[in-house]
Amino acid sequence: MTNERIVLSVEGLRKHFEIRKGIFRRVVGTVKAVDDISFKISHGETLSLVGESGCGKTTTSRCILRAIRPTAGAIKFNTSDNHNVDVAGLKRSELRPLRRQMQMIFQDPYSSLNPRMTIAEIIGEPLLVNGVGDLAARRRRVAELLDLVQLPQAYMNRFPHAFSGGQRQRIGIARALALNPALIVADEPVSALDVSVQAQIINLLLELQDRLGLSYLFVAHDLSVVKHVSHRVAVMYVGRIVELMPTDALFRTPRHPYTEALLSAVPVPDPRKRAKRIVLAGEVADPSRVPSGCAFHPRCRYAVERCKQEIPELRPVAGEGMVACHRANELALAGVGTDG
Amino acid sequence: MAEPILSVRDLKTYFRPDEGIVRAVDGASFDLYPGRTLGIVGESGCGKSVTARSILRIVDRPGKVEGGTMLLRRGDGRVVDLASIDEASSEMRDIRGGEIGYVFQEPMSSLSVFYTIGNQVIEAIRRHRKVSTKEARDRAIELLQLVGIPRAEQRIDSYSFELSGGLRQRVMIALALAAEPRILIADEPTTALDVTTQAQILELIRKIQVERDLAVVLITHDMGVIAEMADTVSVMYLGKVVESGSVDTIFHAPRHPYTQALLRSIPSVLAEPRSRLATIVGSIPHPYARPPGCPFHPRCQDAIPGTCDKNPPPATALDAEHEVRCFLCCEPAEISA
Numbered sequence: 033m034t035n036e037r038i039v040l041s042v043e044g045l046r047k048h049f050e051i052r053k054g055i056f057r058r059v060v061g062t063v064k065a066v067d068d069i070s071f072k073i074s075h076g077e078t079l080s081l082v083g084e085s086g087c088g089k090t091t092t093s094r095c096i097l098r099a100i101r102p103t104a105g106a107i108k109f110n111t112s113d114n115h116n117v118d119v120a121g122l123k124r125s126e127l128r129p130l131r132r133q134m135q136m137i138f139q140d141p142y143s144s145l146n147p148r149m150t151i152a153e154i155i156g157e158p159l160l161v162n163g164v165g166d167l168a169a170r171r172r173r174v175a176e177l178l179d180l181v182q183l184p185q186a187y188m189n190r191f192p193h194a195f196s197g198g199q200r201q202r203i204g205i206a207r208a209l210a211l212n213p214a215l216i217v218a219d220e221p222v223s224a225l226d227v228s229v230q231a232q233i234i235n236l237l238l239e240l241q242d243r244l245g246l247s248y249l250f251v252a253h254d255l256s257v258v259k260h261v262s263h264r265v266a267v268m269y270v271g272r273i274v275e276l277m278p279t280d281a282l283f284r285t286p287r288h289p290y291t292e293a294l295l296s297a298v299p300v301p302d303p304r305k306r307a308k309r310i311v312l313a314g315e316v317a318d319p320s321r322v323p324s325g326c327a328f329h330p331r332c333r334y335a336v337e338r339c340k341q342e343i344p345e346l347r348p349v350a351g352e353g354m355v356a357c358h359r360a361n362e363l364a365l366a367g368v369g370t371d372g
Numbered sequence: 373m374a375e376p377i378l379s380v381r382d383l384k385t386y387f388r389p390d391e392g393i394v395r396a397v398d399g400a401s402f403d404l405y406p407g408r409t410l411g412i413v414g415e416s417g418c419g420k421s422v423t424a425r426s427i428l429r430i431v432d433r434p435g436k437v438e439g440g441t442m443l444l445r446r447g448d449g450r451v452v453d454l455a456s457i458d459e460a461s462s463e464m465r466d467i468r469g470g471e472i473g474y475v476f477q478e479p480m481s482s483l484s485v486f487y488t489i490g491n492q493v494i495e496a497i498r499r500h501r502k503v504s505t506k507e508a509r510d511r512a513i514e515l516l517q518l519v520g521i522p523r524a525e526q527r528i529d530s531y532s533f534e535l536s537g538g539l540r541q542r543v544m545i546a547l548a549l550a551a552e553p554r555i556l557i558a559d560e561p562t563t564a565l566d567v568t569t570q571a572q573i574l575e576l577i578r579k580i581q582v583e584r585d586l587a588v589v590l591i592t593h594d595m596g597v598i599a600e601m602a603d604t605v606s607v608m609y610l611g612k613v614v615e616s617g618s619v620d621t622i623f624h625a626p627r628h629p630y631t632q633a634l635l636r637s638i639p640s641v642l643a644e645p646r647s648r649l650a651t652i653v654g655s656i657p658h659p660y661a662r663p664p665g666c667p668f669h670p671r672c673q674d675a676i677p678g679t680c681d682k683n684p685p686p687a688t689a690l691d692a693e694h695e696v697r698c699f700l701c702c703e704p705a706e707i708s709a
Binding site for chain 1: 415416536537538539566567568569570571572574575593594595596597598599600602619620623624633634635637638639640641642643645646647648649650651652655656
């Protein structure tokens, strides 16, 4: 379970993309894909980032892995020798040793494995690149990793095309684990899989976390999956975190109107519980033209004058968690129950 | 209950590429009624989309409808067998779009980028109804308003790439409804959409269904969407309908081990946080390597050796609507046969 050691601490992260036009490439606008977000992940903890397309959840995860350079903010990573390093400002060469400790699991198990490499080469590649062990040692490690993700060692010399989506995702997970990372960023790791296989991968991720003490940053749009993997959940809307709560509290007693609407939109697999939905009018705001005040106010059924003027800050609420809503303390919002 | 609009019996659609044969749909049967929704649910390779394409007779080569009947009661009372009609005939083209509207998963690849959405809706109207261009344009604006496109008078001259995913799917629905069909086939209509947009589109389909007394076929892998929308459900696995029944029966009294296992393995917002899911062992077999006997037997915990791996299980009717293909639900006499 979680303890207090913070593995990752993100502070005031921003990623703005400039929109340029014309022959002089003048800047005509800015897309605030991620706009001032902060959160922490403890050792052995899963934090999920959820939200709809364009909310900035993937951009956030890419900034943390430094696939892209953030515009502002700090990304403090606690290394295995207990140093805090701000990843946000590092040069490429300085990032190298840190990359061993932060790994990624991809969404699409079909395009993320090189079809010309054997499974042993794919899983062993991070070891080879980082100069870990000799050939024999690397093969031993690959065998160990295959055990860990519950694939037979005999698969080592086969190629990816011989495997189903679920098996490929296990191979992707084995590769991510090769260098004993502390943090795994998983961007929609089960959304491309069939239901019966999805369940196997979710269980595997939970088991690996318990055995290896991994921390996960889990990026997903599917709230049902999120409920099965997360300790805490951060809900994003147009580049900002609007609510950050322990999983159970978020689902049972959401504090932000957007979270309430998201939860009510999830179809529940029980025809006897056809819910009265809150159908949100309109669409997710365009991040290049964010509405004034609270970005959610044009779609919010509780919005008042103040919501149009003032951007609500993410503040701690009674109990645990944080919410960014001017009316958080007066609203009683509906959540979803938990089956006995 | 009224007479079915479409009655499908023992539909067989096979693909015969050079490598062998894929029985994509292998004996599917179901009925469609006005104002009711049939949900077809299953995982990849179960044949749910090929079923939809078979009804419309737009199965891609080397696939072909090879058996069964699909009796469509047309608006004028005639009954046509869609399984035996020529897929390129003018009658089939009238039926496609005219009697049966369809919405596919990818609104971006289903809409042309060379024509405005208005052009496409107007074309669909004029294909099936004799009206002037002016009338068709007014009608197109009405349709776009009906499916909830804001400022339809202006948006009618937009191109599909100028619209968001949700709006594109609304345009697809407008296109499907252009000729006032009596059947709407929606194949994963909300899979590419965000959850709040999905809620809007499902609400829209329901609203239009009530207004027009449409028979809807909703094809999806999402049990949540099925629970929300369907009246009756067919569960498919590797080309076979393994169980069918009312939505309440399928979710609360399923009898086929696959249906039961599928329901246990879906993540739910109602679950305890961080709870493990029940799983189905193994994975879906490759289409060329379909197991003999019951297609689910290698993954089934209750499989009977010597029976389930040898013979295909017969259909057993448990009540008027509930039918299951599983030896566990058969009379003992049928098993020994």
